[in-house]
Amino acid sequence: MKRNAFLAPWLLCPLAAAAQSNMNMQGMSGLFNVPDASVLEYGTAVLAHDRQVDGRFARPRTRNAAGNDMTISAGAFPHVEVVGRNVTTTTTTEGSDLSFNIKLQLPWELIEGVDFAIGEMDLGGSVNEYDTQFGVVTAQLGDFRTTIGFGKADGKAATGTGRLDGVFYGVEYLATDWLSLIVEDDVHTLNTGLRLMTPPGLLPEGWKLAGSYMLSQEEGVKDRQDWYGLALTVPLSADYDREIPKSRDRQPPAVAYTGKVVExxxxxxxxxxxxxxxxxxxxxxxxxxxxxxxxxxxxxxxxxxxxxxxxxxxxxxxxxxxxxxxxxxxxxxxxxxxxxxxxxxxxxxxxxxxxxxxxxxxxxxxxxxxxxxxxxxxxxxxxxxxxxxxxxxxxxxxxxxxxxxxxxxxxxxxxxxxxxYLAFRPTLAIKPVVSSTLGTEFGVLDYSVAARADLMIPLWKGAALNMTRDWSVYETEDFTEEGVFGGVFRNQAVPSGFRDRIISQTIRHGKGFTTMISAGRFFRVNDGVMVESRWEPGDGRHRFRAIATDFDFKHNPGLKREARLWSYRYFAESTNSELNLTAGSFSAGDNGYRFDFTQHIGDTRIHLTYKDSEGNKFAGIGFTIPLTPRQDMARIGGLQVVGAARWRYDISTILGEQGNRLVFGPNVVPTAGFNLRNGYFNVDRLSPAYVRANQERxxxxxxxxxxxxxxxxx
Structure with missing residues (x-):
């Protein structure tokens, strides 16, 4: 592999990073292909796209090709960056490769002006195209940033290019607050180019748009040597939310007046x-x-x-x-x-x-x-x-x-x-519903989209009627009969029609105990009863929950669907994080367990999930956002119309040497549209620990x- 020794003198100088983290063309923060020791700012996300692809998407494999490389990245925790990446050819209707990247930055500055980080690309999947582990050091001074690192590339793409398999290095010079010049050696080739950023004040506070143009020494297919990319950085919440509670600058408590109380x-x-x-x-x-x-x-x-x-x-x-x-x-x-x-x-x-x-x-x-x-x-x-x-x-x-x-x-x-409570004062929630696949052999993104209306009518104390109906809006071909194999994802489409017709009664037992009993039609095809109980003792850091269902399948009344689940959640007040363990028999009758790590960033939540179901192991990343303003509209004629208070989207991949099989619905917790966690307890955010952690709110x-x-x- 050709080396470029003239960069070595740059590495002897104490250089500095004057710019914020930017996504590179390998789905990590860094230069062009070289990762550096920075990570995305906590509480921000980046949507990025570039045209450089390699591995099985390039012919021959020893050269680059033009395609579509798309990433969604987040500063999920201080000093932690997580990335979901999807790579395909020039068309988005053929197969693609879905992978996850992670980078961990050392939270302590051992040497002034120097950062250290380790990371892995294509973490954990069963078909590892870009699997690479690396360690990297970035030194900074003034308007310069220099990076040197070492990588070990085991993915299939590395067999052709050898990118990041060995010593890599690079330098970035911030010429102005909107222009930086970059030169790097990613082991495969020498790259030079520039990055343009929106000047301060042009976009809303915290937003940034960056465009990259890279010229490679190594020719790509069809003699292409230049590549470009775009990245949009967005804040996930208000400024005070983009810092974990233990790091926030808080004043001493206000002094309370203590006087004699006459009962x-x-x-x-x-x-x-x-x-x-x-x-x-x-x-x-x-x-x-x-x-x-x-x-x-x-x-x-x-x-x-x-x-x-x-x-x-x-x-x-x-x-x-x-x-x-x-x-x-x-x-x-x-x-x-x-x-x-x-x-x-x-x-x-x-x-x-x-x-x-x-x-x-x-x-x-x-x-x-x-x-x-x-x-x-x-x-x-x-x-x-x-x-x-x-x-x-x-x-x-x-x-x-x-x-x-x-x-x-x-x-x-x-x-x-x-x-x-018999007064007619319903709430109607309108929200989108998406069933989708991402990064499969049948396409980059296939989906079925529907509009959902949730009508909640209070009946008496603790009782409510919930009716939910879906209207199918649009489906890609693979979700229809016209798709591959007669619609390979047809059974996962969201059909039009009623989904839920449920009456629930909530019972407060006291001392943190609450139970909801629900009966009716669940999830379009199940008739029966669901019982949910929870106990939240003390300051709410700990929460215990049990769910049991007794459903009859409407198309075959003899077919029972009995979920039996228990759950424990721990909320860390100092970091606004929660860990949830759920185990037992899930909705589809599959036995197993799942870990959900959730990081709260204002009203946005980032989820990292690990599932074990009947011997299959899965890892996933997701996010929850509100599709409604902080203050919803008032009632008009007794009726209130709102958006979705919380909308969640997840992507996951199967782990281990099991091929790249498509598996739908593992470890699904039976969750009605109106339940204790969502309808009453603010998605587990009505606890003393959460209120103290988010007192600025x-x-x-x-x-x-x-x-x-x-x-x-x-």
């Missing part, structure tokens, strides 16, 4: 109970008169009015001494219910006098799902200034703190609550939505 109660119906009255009859009478005063009654109505103005529903207010208990339901902040908590806390802090305390009881269809309380003044300083979050009461799946009125019987309370929601609305109404 009394005043609710919005002007009923007073002295549960711990003073000894003196005169003092008792004085306190009773004070609690009955117009000022306190006005405060109750003022709180109710403020919460209703903020579009909270089912608002009830009671006073216990100097603590105000406020129960409410959130229907407008569906992308993340923590926004509703921030707004509700801001209203209470602004409306209550110095020294008061509040307790917020967030509910869903009458079931308490989260409790949060503290000193109103301390919370006011936290939400409006830079003070840290005060020590507060935070409870997952709490007991009901709203008491019955002293003159109201239990039957009256139950009937009154039922009538409230409380302030941001109040300042962006709550404060302007409240002050405009005054």
């Amino acid at each position: 009394e109660r005043l609710d919005s119906n002007d009923a007073v109970d002295l549960t711990a009255p003073p000894q003196s009859e005169y003092i008792r009478a004085e306190y009773r008169a004070k609690m009955r005063s117009a000022e306190n009654l006005d405060k109750v109505e003022s709180l109710r009015r403020r919460f209703r103005h903020a579009d909270f529903e089912q608002v009830r207010v009671q006073r216990n001494g100097n603590e105000w208990v406020i129960a409410f339901e959130n229907y407008r902040y569906n992308a993340n219910a923590i926004d509703a908590l921030g707004i509700a806390a801001g209203i209470a802090a602004e409306a209550l006098p110095e020294g008061s305390r509040f307790y917020l009881q967030m509910e869903k269809y009458g079931v308490p799902i989260f409790g949060m309380g503290g000193d109103s003044s301390a919370w006011g300083r936290f939400l409006n200034d830079d003070a840290g979050m005060p020590e507060s009461v935070l409870i997952a799946a709490p007991s009901n703190r709203i008491r019955r009125r002293s003159n109201q019987g239990m039957l009256d309370a139950v009937l009154g609550g039922t009538l409230d 409380l302030r941001d929601a109040w300042l962006k939505y709550g404060a302007p609305q409240q002050r405009a109404s005054e």
Whole structure:
């Protein structure tokens, strides 16, 4: 292999990286083909495309060819970069190769101005075209960056080109903030060229578009020597989300007022109970008169009015001494219910006098799902200034703190609550549904797309009717009868018609226990019952869940589909990460287990998955994004129409020496459109640990939505 020794003197100089990480043509951050020791910034993603391909997509294999090399990359964790890559020829209707790359950067700077990283391309798959392991060092000074590394290429593409199989190196010079010049030796060939970037201020903050032009010393097929690529970098969330919680700059907590609490109660119906009255009859009478005063009654109505103005529903207010208990339901902040908590806390802090305390009881269809309380003044300083979050009461799946009125019987309370929920106030969610294959022998991307409408109608406390219908929109040929082998993916297409018709009843047991029992038609073809129970003790770091189904297949009533699953989730508050282990018998009757690692970056989540099903092993990467704004539209005539609060897309590959078989639906957890995790507990994000980890979100929601609305109404 020809070497290019004239680069060696450059490597003796202390050079520097002045530019942000950019994707190269091998699906890693770096130069053109050479990876460097940088990684994508945490909380950002890159969509990239270039025309250089090699391996089985080039003829002969010893040279490059023009094709389509597409990558989706993410800074999934600080100092960690993950990439999904798909390579094909000049057409996207033939076969392609799907692979995954990963790079890990040493988080400590052992030598000033020098970074170290290791990585692997084409990680784990059964047909490894580009499998390469490497270690790399990047030194930086001023406007220069120099990189040297060593790779071991075992993939089939390396048998022809030998790219990155040995010592590789390169230099990048940032001539301006929008132009860099690059020269590299990737072991296969010497490459030179330039990279153009959008100047600061041209795109929204955090966005960047980069174009690369590379001239290779080694000719490609048909005498082609030049290659180009494009990469778009996008932030996945707000600035404060693109830093893990333990690294965020947080001020000391706000100081709480501690005064004497007199145990009394005043609710919005002007009923007073002295549960711990003073000894003196005169003092008792004085306190009773004070609690009955117009000022306190006005405060109750003022709180109710403020919460209703903020579009909270089912608002009830009671006073216990100097603590105000406020129960409410959130229907407008569906992308993340923590926004509703921030707004509700801001209203209470602004409306209550110095020294008061509040307790917020967030509910869903009458079931308490989260409790949060503290000193109103301390919370006011936290939400409006830079003070840290005060020590507060935070409870997952709490007991009901709203008491019955002293003159109201239990039957009256139950009937009154039922009538409230019989009011017709449905929510209609519209979202896309995609069934797809990526990187198969039949094409780069095949898909079936449908529109889904989810109608939720509350019935009584804890009960709801969920009806889901799909409308097929478009299918590629392989999802139809006209495709290869009569439609190789036809059975995976999304058909038009009703999917779910389910009635559910949710039962709150207390102490973090909740159960949902659902019955009806599930997943188009199953009739029966599903039971889901969860326990979230303490601060919510741990969550245990069990799911059981008893389904009859509608086309063959004797065919049973009985899933039996248990699940454990751990949430790491310091990093906003969660690990979920699920095991048992899954939807299709396959036995096994799955690990899901999820990194929360604002309302975006990145998923890394490992599955073991009946001896088959799979690895995958996916993402979840909201397809609805942080604040959904209000009801019109009682009906609310929203987008998808969370939309997930995954790609996976089979592992091991098992060929490149197509396997659909391994380790699928039976999940109705409305369930405890999604419908009630904000996708496991209503826990004290999550709220503390994302406390900046409380302030941001109040300042962006709550404060302007409240002050405009005054």
